[in-house]
Amino acid sequence: MNEATNVVLELLPHFEGYVYPNEATPQPLWSVLIVLYPYITGLVAGAFIMASLVRVFNVRALEPVYRLSLLTAFAFLLCAPLPLLFHLGQPQRSFQVMITPHLTSPMAIFGFVYAWYLMAVLLLELWFDYRRDFVEWSRRAGGWKGLLYRVLTVGVDDVSEASVDLDRRMGHLLSVVGIPSAFLLHGYVGFIFGSVKANPWWGNVLMPIIFILSAIVSGIALCVFNYQVLMWVRRRTTDIRCLDVMGMFLFYALVVDAGVEALDWIHRVYSAEEGFQMMHQMANEKLFYTLNLGQALLGTLVPALLLGALQLLRRHIPELARRRIYFASAVLILVGVLAMRWNVVIGGQLFSKSLRGVMSYKMEFAGMEGWFMGAFLFMLPFIVLTVLIRLFLPENPPGGKTDLPEAAPPARLASQPGAP
Amino acid sequence: MKRPVTRRKLLGGVAAALAGAILAPAARAAKAAVRKVFVSSDAPKGYRPEDHQWAMAIDAGRCIGCGLCVEACKKENSVPEGPYFRTWIERYVITRPQPGSGESRGPAHVDSPNGGMRGFPEPPVPKEEIQHAFFVPKLCNLCRHSPCVQVCPVGATFDAPDGAVLIDPKYCIGCGFCIQACPYGCRFMSPVTHTAEKCTLCYHRITRGLRPACVEVCPTEARVFGDLKHAGPSDPIRQFYERNKVQTLKPHLGTEPRVFYAGIDKEVR
Amino acid sequence: MNRFLRLPPQILRLVLLALGIVGSYAVARHFLTPPSFGEYGFYRGAALGEVAARPAVLAGREACAECHADQVTQVAAFSHKGLSCEGCHGAGQVHADNPDVAMEKLHYSHCVRCHEANPARPKWHKQVVAKDHYPGDKCTECHVPHAPSEVP
Numbered sequence: 001m002n003e004a005t006n007v008v009l010e011l012l013p014h015f016e017g018y019v020y021p022n023e024a025t026p027q028p029l030w031s032v033l034i035v036l037y038p039y040i041t042g043l044v045a046g047a048f049i050m051a052s053l054v055r056v057f058n059v060r061a062l063e064p065v066y067r068l069s070l071l072t073a074f075a076f077l078l079c080a081p082l083p084l085l086f087h088l089g090q091p092q093r094s095f096q097v098m099i100t101p102h103l104t105s106p107m108a109i110f111g112f113v114y115a116w117y118l119m120a121v122l123l124l125e126l127w128f129d130y131r132r133d134f135v136e137w138s139r140r141a142g143g144w145k146g147l148l149y150r151v152l153t154v155g156v157d158d159v160s161e162a163s164v165d166l167d168r169r170m171g172h173l174l175s176v177v178g179i180p181s182a183f184l185l186h187g188y189v190g191f192i193f194g195s196v197k198a199n200p201w202w203g204n205v206l207m208p209i210i211f212i213l214s215a216i217v218s219g220i221a222l223c224v225f226n227y228q229v230l231m232w233v234r235r236r237t238t239d240i241r242c243l244d245v246m247g248m249f250l251f252y253a254l255v256v257d258a259g260v261e262a263l264d265w266i267h268r269v270y271s272a273e274e275g276f277q278m279m280h281q282m283a284n285e286k287l288f289y290t291l292n293l294g295q296a297l298l299g300t301l302v303p304a305l306l307l308g309a310l311q312l313l314r315r316h317i318p319e320l321a322r323r324r325i326y327f328a329s330a331v332l333i334l335v336g337v338l339a340m341r342w343n344v345v346i347g348g349q350l351f352s353k354s355l356r357g358v359m360s361y362k363m364e365f366a367g368m369e370g371w372f373m374g375a376f377l378f379m380l381p382f383i384v385l386t387v388l389i390r391l392f393l394p395e396n397p398p399g400g401k402t403d404l405p406e407a408a409p410p411a412r413l414a415s416q417p418g419a420p
Numbered sequence: 421m422k423r424p425v426t427r428r429k430l431l432g433g434v435a436a437a438l439a440g441a442i443l444a445p446a447a448r449a450a451k452a453a454v455r456k457v458f459v460s461s462d463a464p465k466g467y468r469p470e471d472h473q474w475a476m477a478i479d480a481g482r483c484i485g486c487g488l489c490v491e492a493c494k495k496e497n498s499v500p501e502g503p504y505f506r507t508w509i510e511r512y513v514i515t516r517p518q519p520g521s522g523e524s525r526g527p528a529h530v531d532s533p534n535g536g537m538r539g540f541p542e543p544p545v546p547k548e549e550i551q552h553a554f555f556v557p558k559l560c561n562l563c564r565h566s567p568c569v570q571v572c573p574v575g576a577t578f579d580a581p582d583g584a585v586l587i588d589p590k591y592c593i594g595c596g597f598c599i600q601a602c603p604y605g606c607r608f609m610s611p612v613t614h615t616a617e618k619c620t621l622c623y624h625r626i627t628r629g630l631r632p633a634c635v636e637v638c639p640t641e642a643r644v645f646g647d648l649k650h651a652g653p654s655d656p657i658r659q660f661y662e663r664n665k666v667q668t669l670k671p672h673l674g675t676e677p678r679v680f681y682a683g684i685d686k687e688v689r
Numbered sequence: 690m691n692r693f694l695r696l697p698p699q700i701l702r703l704v705l706l707a708l709g710i711v712g713s714y715a716v717a718r719h720f721l722t723p724p725s726f727g728e729y730g731f732y733r734g735a736a737l738g739e740v741a742a743r744p745a746v747l748a749g750r751e752a753c754a755e756c757h758a759d760q761v762t763q764v765a766a767f768s769h770k771g772l773s774c775e776g777c778h779g780a781g782q783v784h785a786d787n788p789d790v791a792m793e794k795l796h797y798s799h800c801v802r803c804h805e806a807n808p809a810r811p812k813w814h815k816q817v818v819a820k821d822h823y824p825g826d827k828c829t830e831c832h833v834p835h836a837p838s839e840v841p
Binding site: 022023024030087088089090093094097100101102105106108110192195198199348352353354355356 | 503504505508510530531532534535558567570571572573574575576591592593594595596597599600601602603604605606607608609613614615616672673674689
Binding site: 464467469481482483484485486487488492495496497511512513539540542543547550553554555575576577578579580581586587588589590591620623624625627628630631633636637638639640641 | 723726729730731732733736737739740741742743744745746747749750769771772773775776780802803805807808809810811814
């Protein structure tokens with residue numbers, strides 16, 4: 001109906017139809033960094049939920065990945081604000097978000113939710129879980145590592161039965177508090193987009209829910225991925241029972257997530273409000289590959305079928321094949337959720353708010369918003385995680401080789417992953 | 421601040437009188453320099469934002485699409501070159517329906533070449549096929565419930581007590597959320613300051629008793645500007661409201677714009 | 690006091706740490722909040738003055754009339770009375786501050802900018818197809834911009 005022309009087009013040929021003059025910038029305002037930001041926060045929230053399955057819901061089979069999930073959440077949380085910070089026009093003023101938070105803005109809550117989640121939930125839970133080990137290790141390890149462990153005990157060296165029992169109860173309490181906090185951390189990220197009523201692609205009540213569900217899916221997938229990679233690096237076998245349970249949770253989370261996302265689409269198609277034509281065009285042209293192929297087919301349908309088949313036929317499939325299927329599904333889901341973030345963030349900026357035109361976006365290689373920076377920021381949490389694993393999930397805990405029996409961390413859980 | 425300036429001015433005057441006509445240009449230059457220093461370092465004295473309620477109204481039927489307003493705005497506010505506009509003009513060309521199509525009208529062609537700053541070329545369709553064609557000047561809609569102000573995480577953009585929606589350039593962190601939240605595309609990220617920018621209603625002019633630059637240069641009074649707290653019966657802004665049935669842009673979003681339009685079409689978004 | 694000290698050591702450390710963090714946040718907030726914040730609302734009140742402090746670029750007709758009263762009165766008698774001087778002559782604040790700085794040179798395009806025929810222009814507005822209307826490029830050979838209905 002509304003064919004349109006824009007002479008700006010002749011200069012910047014990546015626009016079709018009419019876009020508001022201020023929208024005719026060569027790059028979308030929020031680009032790859034803002035794609036990564038909800039992706040990384042989602043992985044944090046998901047990995048934490050994964051860990052709380054052990055603590056809160058007492059899923060014993062997942063104990064081998066408990067500490068790994070917590071450390072994963074921690075590593076990714078440390079890196080989560082970086083893309084946000086780098087994309088700011090005036091990053092040196094970012095502290096104002098904490099000093100004068102404008103409480104009607106979803107973004108203003110970021111500083112507080114982040115600080116709460118980092119310091120009151122994740123760090124504390126890790127600390128209570130590790131306190132006994134820190135005391136133990138600080139006695140056995142020498143050099144800078146021993147010093148580090150000693151600093152981390154914060155000077156408390158009480159490892160009596162009663163004290164450790166208190167740690168355990170505190171850890172449980174923090175997990176319980178942590179679940180709504182993880183929902184808050186990621187739900188609010190969804191609300192940043194869902195609250196933009198100016199943008200029919202974003203403004204949607206389901207957005208926070210979709211973000212939380214996809215976060216859980218991606219977080220569990222990341223734990224499956226990390227666990228298998230870690231065990232492969234250490235030349236040890238993964239605990240197949242643990243993987244089966246993770247696969248089960250991954251499957252059900254994926255089904256719920258896909259169900260809610262489908263509901264969102266059904267609602268959009270059925271109500272077909274103003275701007276629906278634009279969305280139609282987006283799904284069929286601009287986002288064809290990332291939406292239909294990346295998000296729907298490879299990221300949802302294929303892993304759902306693979307994992308679903310495993311739920312039914314687990315007994316008939318050999319362990320090695322199961323391990324490979326879990327790994328493949330996890331990777332597909334991680335890619336699919338990244339594609340979903342891309343579709344939300346970039347997709348919402350590929351059409352004009354005049355609903356009369358569309359833009360194209362080709363990512364640059366270099367520069368702040370280019371491939372290089374994106375890849376770096378995505379790799380960073382893995383690098384941090386490697387360091388954390390070296391320090392806090394060692395193959396041979398400090399002193400363990402010489403004077404400790406095999407079950408190195410004497411905590412109540414068999415925290416050492418992979419012990420078959 | 422004020423005293424040394426007047427003294428300098430006075431000194432300049434004395435010097436000019438002594439030196440006579442030869443030195444007059446130098447004195448004038450000095451006066452200009454002094455004025456510049458004075459004006460750029462301080463806000464207008466005696467302006468109380470609570471005493472005013474500024475409003476702008478647009479009569480699209482009077483706009484001739486000359487683009488003087490866009491050009492004046494760019495100059496007045498040092499708006500960066502390129503796709504950055506605090507105000508712009510859109511041209512709507514609505515075609516006649518194909519004979520026998522059963523439609524009431526054909527497709528609408530909308531354009532805004534360079535924001536309309538240099539006027540508009542021939543329309544993309546021949547004259548005989550045009551059912552309606554008109555221009556629509558756009559600017560910040562001065563929403564009563566501004567989505568942009570609502571989402572600013574630090575309180576760097578705000579509704580001033582006099583009705584202007586402003587950005588604090590020293591406080592904006594450049595997150596771009598307000599730009600995403602504005603339904604009218606009226607904000608942009610300045611490539612110069614790396615903060616968000618928008619129409620200020622020429623705040624530096626209206627606080628000194630001048631009219632906004634776009635209103636000042638508009639040759640057809642398509643833009644009407646006034647102070648609702650001091651509008652007499654003959655005031656153009658009051659007459660505009662009395663003379664016209666008006667509408668706002670995207671009313672379904674509940675932003676309640678305070679920029680009213682007369683003479684626009686359903687195609688205008 | 691006694692009971693407080695009897696808290697388990699790990700909890701006691703955490704409580705102290707939390708108090709330290711909240712305390713330093715309160716102090717930081719006190720010193721980093723701009724003084725005029727909240728003067729009118731949730732923003733820096735001083736920003737109003739800062740935004741208003743920008744020097745004007747267009748002087749306005751009143752400023753023109755200070756020296757060019759004759760021309761301003763002349764224009765007011767004809768149909769160009771609604772036009773701003775600076776719409777055609779260019780921004781004038783610099784010239785108003787220092788008359789030695791000359792204004793922009795006028796150009797033929799100033800006339801066609803408004804009067805070139807365009808179907809989107811309202812019908813009441815006088816329009817011509819410039820190249821059919823007159824082959825030359827000087828509108829002023831026949832028209833007086835300040836008094837459009839007069840003939841020179």
